[in-house]
Amino acid sequence: AAAASPGSDMFDEIVMAEERFHGEGYQEGYAEGSHVGVIEGRRYGSLHGAKIGSEIGCYLGFALTWQCLLQKCMDEKNSKKIRALDSLIRMIQKFPYEDPTYDKLQEDLEKIRGKFKQVCSMLNIQSDFRIGTERSSLTF
DSSP states (O other): OTTHHHHHHHHHHHHHHHHHHHHHHHHHHHHHHHHHHHHHHHHHHHHHHHHHHHHHHHHHHHHHHHHHHHHTSOOHHHHHHHHHHHHHHHHHHHSOTTOTTOTTHHHHHHHHHHHHHHHHHHTTOOOEEEEOSSOEEEEO
């Protein structure tokens, strides 16, 4: 019985070592994966945020420019266009730039895109907003 006890302890240590190493490996892998995931998520978020910011900034510049151009000759047709531009500007100004956790961010962004297309249609302008790695442009 005394000889069996040291042998079974050694066997237990071998079995337990495998479990211990497995657990330690899991913990190390989880920690490294979490760290890399945070870095990758931050990079993706920055890139995606910059694209949205560029798009919305372009819409705002477009709307403010056309608002100034149309105010020079006020008539009934231009009055409707100016109201639509004012609406687009208000939507952009209310957009929550500072809150990436805003739950209706995509929904509001789609509304702004829709309003922009409506304004372009009223102005008889072809809208084509593209974001690429080389350039972002709004063509008319």
